Amino acid sequence: MVERIQRENSTEFFKNYSKMSELKNIRKLIENKKLGEADLALRKLDSEYLENTEYLILRAIMFKIQKNYYLSIDTLLIASEFEEKEEIYRLLSEIYSYLENNELAKKLSDKKIAHSALAELKNEMSGIYRK
Secondary structure (H helix, E strand, O other): HHHHHHHHHHHHHHHHHEEEEEHHHHHHHHHHOOHHHHHHHHOOOOOHHHHHHHHHHHHHHHHOOOOOOOHHHHHHHHHHOOOHHHHHHHHHHHHHHHOHHHHHHHHOOOOOOHHHHHHHHHHHHOOHOOO
C-alpha cells in the first residue's frame, strides 16, 4: 500500500516537473525571439495544460505578440481564475495601454488596487472567459 502511494506520488511529481520544464523551455524560446518554435511548442501541448496558469500566460504572451489583444485578455482572465500572479496584472496593464485604455492600465499596474481593478474588469466582461 505504502509503495503504491509512493509510486503514485513520484509519478505525479515527475509529471508536474516535466510540465514545468516544457513550459520553461517555451518561455526561453519566446525570450530568445524564436516565436515560431514557441508557438508550435504551445500548440503541441494537450488539454491537460488548459488549467495551468503558466501555460495560459505563455499563450497570452504569444497572442499579445501576434496583436490578438482581446484573445490575450481573455486568456489572462482565465489564468487569473486559477492563480493570481503579478505577471497577469503586468500583461493586462500593457495590453490596455496598447488599446489606449490608460485609466485601466494604470489601475492594473498599481499593486494596491490591481486586485480590485481586475475584479471590476471581470464583472464588466460578459463572462465568456468563465464558460
